[in-house]
Amino acid sequence: MDKEKSEEFYARLKEQLLENTKWPSKYLYKFIVPSDTDKTERIHSIFDNTGAVIESKKSKKGTYTSISITVHLENPDAVIEKYKEVSKIEGVISL
Numbered sequence: 001m002d003k004e005k006s007e008e009f010y011a012r013l014k015e016q017l018l019e020n021t022k023w024p025s026k027y028l029y030k031f032i033v034p035s036d037t038d039k040t041e042r043i044h045s046i047f048d049n050t051g052a053v054i055e056s057k058k059s060k061k062g063t064y065t066s067i068s069i070t071v072h073l074e075n076p077d078a079v080i081e082k083y084k085e086v087s088k089i090e091g092v093i094s095l
Helices: 003-020 037-046 076-087
Strands: 025-034 051-057 066-073
Touching: 003 025, 003 066, 003 076, 025 037, 025 076, 066 076
Parallel strands: none
Antiparallel strands: 025 066, 051 066
16 A cells, blocks of 8 residues: 555554443454564554453464454544554554
8 A cells, every 4th residue: 555545544543442332442453463462563563462352263274363353442543553563563454
């Protein structure tokens, strides 16, 4: 995703989060990651010390890992900040 499209995406996401959620609130992130220990550990480290509940499940063939993260955040900007941090990890798909 190019920078301009990603900024549009985050602006739209922020608007939706403000309209549909009362803050502070719990937020559920879902990511699909190649089953690479380094990448999953990097995602875990992004959510360290946030009180996040992280669940991981490998695909049938073990090629990919789905990661669900539930975390209590203060506002939509905090949600977007975490998405941006995770997006720096190559091969991660945000759902």
